[in-house]
Every structure is written in structure tokens, then in C-alpha cells.
Amino acid sequence: MNRCTALALLPPPDRLIALSPPGHRPETAHVLCELATDHDDHHAALLWDEGGHPGSAVWVRWRGSGLARLTPLPWCPARHPRNAANEACELFSAHPSAHSWDITDPTHTAITHHLTRQHPHLFPQSGDHENDGSRS
Template sequence: MIKCTAVMVTSTPAPVLAVLSHVRELRDGHVLCELGENHEDDHAAMLDDADEGAGGAVWARWNDAGVRTVLLPWCPAGPPEDRACGLFMDHGSVHGWEVIDPTTEAIRRELAKQYPEYYPEYTDDAG
């Protein structure tokens, strides 16, 4: 499933940016929804991975009425390859490994042309 294209422009104060300086999306002044397209709940973007004791992450959740930040536990699901979902519990769309970002895929296809040994999944790809 293709990634949701919702964008939220942020006006994050400088002190908050200093605390979350490793989060690129906030420095750029926007966050992108990480859920699959046509999800039924609020848009969501992870802002910061919480410490191990919390067992989750801080997420921005937004809709037309406003935005909020919430600490949400990780989705416990994982496919047979033992990769984690990467989204929060009860995310209401497909799992993270099923969400395809077209830009990232295009970059991987180009890199596979130059470095096929690092991208074997694209070596027999005609597209």
C-alpha cells in the first residue's frame, strides 16, 4: 500500500527543536504521515523514540481540527522475516512493512543499478 501523503507544517519553538534536534522532519518545518493511504483515523508521524522503559514513542497525531502529541506503545506485530511493524499499537492501517514510500522505492531502484550487490531484491526488476 502506498504511503499517506498528508503533511503537517510545524511551527516548533527553537527550545523544542534543540531537545529533538535529531528529528529531521521538525527541523524542516513539517512532518509526513507514516500510515498507509486511506487510513480511517488521525494522521501520525513519529517524533521521538521513547526510552526503553516507556516501550513506545512520541507521536504527532493530527486531523483538520488540530494536532496533539502522545506517547504510544509499539505495534507488537512482525512478519515472518522478524521485522518490527514500526508503527504504534492499534494504528488502524496496514503494518509498517506494507507501507511503500514511492520516493524511497525510486531511490532504491537507482542505487540498485550502481550497487546491485546491496539491493539483490531489485536485480531481476524490470521497472
């Protein structure tokens, strides 16, 4: 399933602006939704994690082009059912879409395919795709 392409502008918090040195105001930044395309109309992006304990991950949530809000959320407890490394879902608990291991970022995939063709020595695990009929 593809990753959602929604984005939001996230202005720096007032307290951060107040602490910044004169002439070095923090800039507004874009955040990209990390959920799969099948989610509801509330988008989400991880901003930071404060140590892995419950509620320590701070996410930004927004709806459409509306106001973004910061929300501490616990991590999703799901583990990849077919992964020997017991990979954890990288989203928040009760997220409204597929788990992170089922989400594909089409831009990341396209860049990886391009780089693999241009620099195959950097991607030895990908194998030889030149002669196997696969296309990117």
C-alpha cells in the first residue's frame, strides 16, 4: 500500500522563537504524512521520540489543510508477523491505516531503483536486475 502524500506546514512554536538568537528565527517546515493512503482524514507525522516509554513519541496531527497540533502518542504494539527480527510497527497505537511494514513510499522506491541502476556496486543485495526483465 502506498504512503499518503499529504503535507502540512509546521511553524516553529512560540517558545522556540522566543529562545532563538536575534536574526536566527527558526523556519516553518513541511511535514509529510506517514500513514498509508487508506487512512481517515487525520494525517500524522512523527516529530521526535523522548525515550521509548509509553506516550513518549510526539506526533503532529492535522486534517486537510487545517491547523496542525502536537500530540504525544504511544507506539503501536504490533510486531511484524512474518519477520524473524520481530520488527515493530513504526506508527502510533490505534493508527487508522496499515502497519508501517506494509506501507511503501513510492518516491523512496523510485529513488532507490534509480540509484541501484546508476551505482550497482552500492546495492549488492539487490542482485542483477538488468537481465531479469524487471523494469523501474
